[in-house]
Amino acid sequence: MEAVGRLRVSGWQGIRNLDRTLPVWIGASLFLVFLMLLPLGWIFVASLQTEAGWSASGYAQVFTEKAYLKAIWNTLIISFWVGGIAVVIGSLLAWLVTRTDLPLKRTIRALVMASFVTPPFLGAFAWTLLAGPNAGLLNKIYRSLTGSEEALFNIFSMEGLIFVMALYSFPYVFSMIANVCELISSDLEDAANILGANKLRVALTVTLPLAAPALLGGFILAFLHSLSLFGAPAILGLPASLHTITTQIWALFQYPPRLDLAAAFSVPLLLATMLLIALQKKILGRRGYSTVGGKGGERRLLRLGIFRIPALLLVLGIIALSVFLPYWILLKAALAKAWAQPLTWDNFTLENFSFAFFQYGDTQDAILNTFKLGIATASAGTVIAALIAYITNRQLFWGARYLTFFALAPLVVPGIVLAVGLFLAYARPPIVLYGTIWILFVAYLTKEMPIGFSQAETTFKSIHPELEDASRILGANRLGALRDVTAPLARTGLIATWCFIFIGVIRELSASILLFTPKSKVVSVVIFDLKEEGQIGVIAVLGILLLLVSFMVILAVQRLVKREVLATRE
């Protein structure tokens, strides 16, 4: 029943009857395996290679030199705090939005989505304008209000870094917990109520334990996210001489490059992410979590009563930190001659826009490159993700399900580690891509494969294999069935896949930062570079451009999917 039309080949007759589509499936599979194995393999090889030959001296140096140990230690502390804060904020918001009568819920969801879409490096940049010790706007306001000489906040510190990273990590926890909260039916809670437990006890003894695996899973997710971030630590940590693993790897790539050390540094990070993902899988895969899925059960909303407005204010306050304040300062910086001055008519200018779009060659090229890469990667990525997802979903040949592992492998690879691997793999013959825009294409294709694959997989899962079988038995060959049935039905899902990959690509920084060359700059890299030059207005313009394009794409997907849902509703 499940093994739908496997292309089983046996003997000469089998080859004669061989499906003409088989080369496509095999080709896509081999490409995927090659794409994933090459960079990861090179990291392990390079970490054990020195000029003198094979040795583990790289590892020895990484784990003995004080500065390197400090970077590892910093990373752990930061990620731990980010994980903790993100869980508290994310689960609180998720619970309020899904299980209470909090007002403006749809708006709040949209705003959390906005924090999710905001690239953390952009958020970090905005916060340097808000809470830099000298010129930071909040500090200026504080000084003018109190007459104090001191700064209220210094964002260039470990606390500042944790704060900003948590702001852009909590949406991960939010979406995870919100899903679980929507699945816990009120029946389970009612059962406890009937047995005599009051609201608080129900929350503590039923709801919380049911959500506990998701909370732990959310913590790990936020922890992982902050482990792999490069932009925020580089922007906020480096001025305070605070290194993390990712910034350290980046530093090792600067002149004179120490590839062996960078690789040796990457391996522990890689192993740590693998371990954490395995742990998370295990926690979420346990029996207790799956029993939450009582889909029929209705959910009633808890009445907040007099806490309704204070709760809303708290939520809006959190959103203000991640969205309102950063967006406002970016907009102000983009439109002002002097960003730190009030935005009066005298201070207003469109110069930053014209400069970024028409005068400054670097930004023009970068914008073009970014969108070219976005479109190219999204198109190629969608095709490959769709082919692989189709193979695994329909089990087209033996071993097809192992492809899932390869398609999802980049999940455990932080962007900067991937970049190290790609550099090692493609900066030397036989395939020399370094120095061209193609290495970025390959990097993005690899990095976005998990999201593209999952999206495509969901799409094919929703298309019953019998729909294709019906077409074949009536006379269509496999290709005909794909053309007449599968392709039209998968269209919306695959357009969504394209959009997700596109958004992922245009905001990518941590792999790009190691792989760009002066000829192949992208917007995120230019933002990072311009920061050194203090071109704040131009950065703001580029940031706003990224955000606008992302939001437009998301809105387009939402409208498309909604139309589809309406059209096929029973």
Place this chain on the structure above:
Amino acid sequence: MATVTLEGLTKRFAEAAAVHDLHLEIGDGEFVSLLGPSGCGKTTTLRLIAGFLQPEEGEIRVNQQVVSSRSVLVPPERRNMSMIFQSYAVWPHMTVFQNVAYGLKFKKLPGDDPGTRVEKLLRLVHLDALKDRYPAELSGGQQQRVALARALVVQPQILLLDEPLSNLDANLREEMRFEIRRLHEEFRITTIYVTHDQAEAMVTSDRIAVMHLGKVIQVGTPQEIFERPKTTFVAEFIGRTNILSGKWREGGKVDLGEGILVQVSARERYAQGESVSFCLRPHNVALSGSEAEAEQRRRSGYNLFPGVIQRRIYFGDAFDYMVELPAHRMALRVVAPPSQRYETGQKVFALAHPDHCVIVGES
């Protein structure tokens, strides 16, 4: 016009029910059901016939031409078959008309042009008024009719149906059974019908093949299967039944112990004293409260089981009794008309004709 022969068909799987050394002959224009519990391999068999799966051993022949074997696999699209799926598999992005017309894209048929042909079929399944609707706007039963029309419009040699009614509600299911049989009588297409519902198989089929654990256990007309089950599995799967066990005695008798000797009907002879079982349908047992009447029936050849009413259930059109036989060794289920009313604890005589006491083998 087509015959189908399955010979020694074997398919092993990790993920679906397996088929072992399966044999079945299906005549031209015949309607055969593959009947069995879930996991017995009936759907696998159907998908093997359709060409979606390749057998590991054995072969499938259509009109004596091999279409599936270890080394041959004619793809589904070149088998001139149609199939109706459990999920209906009606394409949601095409209208009713487009769904039905699809197969004609690939197949040139003499006579009417495709449009007329589709219209005809839609009228036949009473969907002509809905031809421009999308499947999402149809009920389950209407979608099922679309699937039927789509399968029939191409005039297939062989029609395959995979539990086509299992997703419909009870009333509609009953109606569609007759509909399917009616269409078969109209077109006389060789049909293989997979189901786990014995009533469905009874109503629709010329012959039923009962499957269990990847094998065909018994093939026969619905009446043969019901009245002469070969094994306890078949007897119990098709309708309610009593299975009684005892020792074989000379002269076609079974000794149940406690002095009860039952005259049975058997296809073969057994050794004196060998353990055997026979089945006896609850509605083939008559009850009598009077010893004289019972004795008279016994003399005319009936088997007599004296017992006590243990429980009674009222079904409106019948009473369902459980009659306890001597020494509490066994109980007999009896279905009697509502006019025959006995009280719990009452002594009764159960009577059964030897023709209805059918020896069954172990499955």
